[in-house]
Amino acid sequence: MDRKQVSLLFLGDHGVGKTTLIKSMIYESFQQNVPPILNPVIEDRNGIQTELIDTNVLNYSKTCHQLASINQCDTWAIILVCSQTYPKSIGNVLTKWLVMIQEQNLRIPIIVACNVMDNRDIIQSHYSDCCVFGPEFKECRQIEHFATLDFKDSKAVNALLETAQKIAIFPLCKLQDLNSKTKYSFHPDVINAFRRIFMIYDEDRDGYLNDTEFDLLHNDCFKNQPLQPLTIQKFRSFVEQIDPDAISEKGFTLAGFLIVWEIVLEYGSCECIWTLLRHFGYNDCFHFQQATGLPDFEKTKVYTLTPPGIEFLTDVYEYYVKNMNEKGNDTDSQLRRVSLIFSVISDSCFPWANFGYPYCTVMDENRQILPLRGFLALWFMIVFLEPAMARKYLSCLGYGYTRSKKVENSNYDLSCPITECNFSRNTFLALVFGSPSCGKSSFIRGFLEKPFVDSIPSKERVYWAVNSVKKSSCISQDNDRSSPSFSSDQSSTHLILHEVDLKVPEISNLPYLSRSNAFCVLYDNSSHESFSYAEKLIFALVSQVPSVPIVFIATKSDISPYITKNSIYMSKQLNISSPILISSKNGIYNSVFETICSESANAIYPSTVKRQHTTILLAFICSSLLWLGYQTYRSKLVKRHY
Structure with missing residues (x-):
């Protein structure tokens, strides 16, 4: 719901004047005759589309359903109506209606409006709220406003609507944090949001927000x-009085930054805090929402990170991950710290949570540390x-807000860290x-340098893997080509491997099939059954x-290579490259990953690959016809002999 749209739900005992109050708000004057209940009405007041929702308290189940249907991420408020004419209705605000709201776990603001119609003594009293509401009402922090008014007074009714x-x-x-004993303490989600804002504007990455950075934040929001x-200077003195360790010559620490906003909250300027949070894309549930109006990504195109995007992520890694490793060797500290970065997004903690993180890329397993290359x-x-x-997660991290590290004279759109790949590709799938049991999992483990x-432990069993690989053209002829050649260069080629277990008829229904750049067909070099399976799979x-190249790989080549001759013969018949012999057990890979990248790069030119696969298909058909003719000829000879 947009900030220009508000929903107000009216609750209270029967006969206290809920419908009368709504009618007075609609017509801006007192209405003598009102129906028992009104349908929801939308009124445009003060430039805000305000939905007024009446309730029928005689239908208890329907009222509970109305409360349960409230989306707390939208802009809502509940007006609890009571009447001095019915004193019991005032007590029911706490004992009945507030309990009902709390049972639904609704953390939305509540306004209590007491109808003191025709009681001029209370209306004219300066302490009218104290006359009606006892101290127990003040203890409920969810109640944000008390009003005693005559529903016949149109000015008082309009003022109540504006306040609501x-x-x-x-x-x-x-x-x-309504569960905290401290009155002006922030909810944990708000603290996470402030932590993200602090990280974004701490541009020198020293862990302090200096005066320049604080002023930059304020100018961007206000x-x-x-x-x-x-x-x-006033904020500095306040923070120093509360916590001397939260302020230094370098500026405010994160704790000091939170104290500043607690001071703002205590002085009743929650409007400033909401302006700040919404400037950084937070909704009313403190979940990050991406800006609207961004261009959509086309499914038929391939995208990659821009140099400014790589620089930004490197900066984030240095700030969150590397610094954490230098402070201690807690094996869970790094993952917990990274989790806090994404805690403002509602769907999951990590963008790669469904891909087997953290075992889907290279990492130091002894210390459980993710290197920059893996990140x-x-x-x-x-x-x-x-x-x-x-793009959503990168915006959550703050890309587009910081400006000090942008690449000057760049041809890339600095507002978006993702660009389309044409013929210059650096990521392949x-x-x-x-x-089964041909060594696919060990092949992927070798790709991840494990x-x-x-x-293989069940928790480390992954079906997705990604690593950076040196380009084939960059490999020296003098290098040992038996082991995989990986690169730590940020701009190197990245290869994604996805293990697939399926039957042959299911190939066309594979996810990400349209984005695949190569097929790796593995077979056990010591098993006839595995070779036959691979042969059918290739066909x-x-x-x-037909548009995707095939890389033929023979695993377990250290055991018994007697299938090699048959596989080479089949490769010649199908006009594909001979199988690459590897041994995961001995760490022999014969530059297979570089070959996959090279074949994937060639797949950018679809006509070349299509001609190659057409030749393969024709060769396979010709060999099959020759075999069929030979068998027919043999059967005829046998019949003549007998």
């Missing part, structure tokens, strides 16, 4: 209200597979096929997906 609109748009109770130097590889993978989700194990792939 403002409270709904800038609710105090949503900012507070453009028409420049921050005076005297104001910063960037994960981002290249998610940008390649799910660019829209990647290869699907890995093969018979040692060979006879039995199915060629016939169903």
Whole structure:
């Protein structure tokens, strides 16, 4: 719901004047005759579309359903109506209606309006609220406003409506931790949001927000209200009195930054806090929402990170991950710290949560530390597979807000860290096929630079893997080509492997098939059954997906290579490259990953690959016809002999 739209729900005992109050708000004058209940009405008041929702308290189940249907991420407020004519209705505000709201776990603002119609003594009293509401009402922090008014007074009714609109748009109770004993303490989600804002504007990455950075934050959020130097000095003195360790010559720490906004909250300026949070894309549930109006990503195109995007992610890694490793060796500290970065997004903690993180890329397993190469590889993978989700998470991290590290004279759109790939590709996807127990998992472990194990732990069993690979043209002839050649260069080629277990007829229904750049067909070099499975699989792939190249790989070549001659003969018949012999157990890969990248790069020119696969298909058909003719000829000879 937009900030120009507000919903107000009216609750209270029967006969206290809920419908009368709504009618007075609609017509801006007292209405003598009103129906028992009104249908929801939308009124445009003060430039705000306000929905007024009446309730029928005689239908208890329907009222509970109305409360349960409230979306707390939208702009809502509840007006509890009572009447001095019915004193019991005032007590029911706490004992009945407030309990009902709390049972629904609704953290939305509440306004209590007491109808004191025809009681001029209370209306004219300066302490009218104290006369009607006892101290127990003040203890409920979810109640943000008390009003005693005559529903016949149109000015008082209009003032109540304006107050309700403002409270709904800038609710105090949503900012507070209602379970905390401290009155002006922030909700944990608000603290996470402030942590993200602090990280974005700490541009020198020293862990402090200096005066320049604080002023930059204020100017971005409140453009028409420049921050005076005297104001910063006042904040400094306040923070120093509360917590001397939260302020230094370098500026405010994160704790000091939170204290500043607690002071703002205590002085009743929650409107400033909501302006700040919404400037950074937060809704009323403190979940990050991406800006609207951004261009959509086309499914037929491929995307990658721009150089400014790579620089930004490197900066984020240095700030959150590397610094954490230098402070301690807690094995969970790094993952917990990264989790806090994405805690403002409602769908999941990590953009790669469904891809087997953290075992889907290279990492130091002894210390459970993710290197920069692995961190960037994960981002290249998610940008390649799910660019829209990647853009959302990058915006969450603060890309587009910081300005000090932008690449000057760049041809890239600095507002978006993702760009379309044309013929210059640095990320490829290869699907890995093969018979059961042919060594696919060990092949992927070798790709992730992990040692060979006879039995892979279930938690480390992944179907997705990504790593950076040196380009084939960059490999020296003098290098040892038996082991994989990986690169730590940020701009190197990134290869994504996805292990697939399926039957041949299911090939056309594979996810990400349209984005695949190569097929890796593995077979056990010591098994006839595995070789036969691979042969059928290659024919199915060629016939169903003729535009994708095939890399033929023979695993377990250290055991018994007697299938090699048959595989080489079949490769010649199908006009494909001979199988690459690898041994995961001995760490021998014969530059297979570089070959996959080279074949994937050639797949950019679809006509070349299509001609190659057409030749393969024709060769396979010709060999099949020759074999069929030979068998027919033999059968005729046998018949003549007998």
